[in-house]
Amino acid sequence: MYSLSPLFSESMDGPILADRFNPTAVSPRRLFQISENLVAKIDLRNEYTQSAINALAREHVVQTRLFDRGFCVPHSLGVFSLQIPTDTYYYRRGTIVPTHVFELVSDAIPLPSTYHLGWDTAYRLQREYDDAIRKIRSDKSFAFEPVDTGYHNGFYSPAKDTVFLCDFTLWKPKARVQRIGQAA
Ligand SMILES: Nc1ncnc2c1ncn2[C@@H]1O[C@H](COP(=O)(O)OP(=O)(O)OP(=O)(O)O)[C@@H](O)[C@H]1O
Numbered sequence: 001m002y003s004l005s006p007l008f009s010e011s012m013d014g015p016i017l018a019d020r021f022n023p024t025a026v027s028p029r030r031l032f033q034i035s036e037n038l039v040a041k042i043d044l045r046n047e048y049t050q051s052a053i054n055a056l057a058r059e060h061v062v063q064t065r066l067f068d069r070g071f072c073v074p075h076s077l078g079v080f081s082l083q084i085p086t087d088t089y090y091y092r093r094g095t096i097v098p099t100h101v102f103e104l105v106s107d108a109i110p111l112p113s114t115y116h117l118g119w120d121t122a123y124r125l126q127r128e129y130d131d132a133i134r135k136i137r138s139d140k141s142f143a144f145e146p147v148d149t150g151y152h153n154g155f156y157s158p159a160k161d162t163v164f165l166c167d168f169t170l171w172k173p174k175a176r177v178q179r180i181g182q183a184a
């Protein structure tokens with residue numbers, strides 16, 4: 001039996017049920033629309049393992065902290081177990097998997113696919129992404145180190161005219177040495 005993270009066990013009344021289960025256009029393998037405005041991100045290991053739960057829980061923590069600091073990331077609800085409602089190429093109906101549930105940005109365009117908006121616009125969006133990552137990296141009080149920060153992990157919403165950061169499963173907790181009794 002795997003030990004569940006506190007984040008996860010909070011939602012252990014039973015698996016959540018999706019009222020729909022549509023692969024999203026930008027990430028059909030692991031991002032599924034599960035309701036009008038929510039997506040579920042499924043760990044590709046597709047098993048109920050501790051490491052899958054940890055990766056998804058870490059993403060929830062990083063995403064929430066960035067959101068609270070005013071960075072543009074989809075609002076995160078947490079890690080839940082999800083019962084897969086229909087057969088798909090990867091998943092069998094009825095399988096229960098851990099998922100990270102967060103806000104769907106329905107008009108998301110991955111940054112590497114924004115050139116049709118014009119080169120100037122594409123470069124401006126890339127700069128916005130780079131600036132946000134640089135700001136996070138240089139903030140000593142932020143507990144996680146950005147990892148895997150290519151433009152494929154940023155997307156643009158034309159409706160909100162905003163660049164979003166995404167995909168935080170690999171971000172690393174910074175090693176912090178602290179004496180016992182010393183203030184954080
Ligand atoms: N909340 C969201 N709403 C809409 N699209 C999103 C959202 N979050 C991420 N995406 C899109 O889905 C893509 C994949 O998401 P993410 O980077 O988190 O997973 P991944 O592990 O890299 O998946 P993949 O291997 O399918 O790229 C992102 O590049 C982004 O374009």
Ligand SMILES: [Mg+2]
Nearest residue numbers: 152153166167
């Ligand atoms: Mg990614």
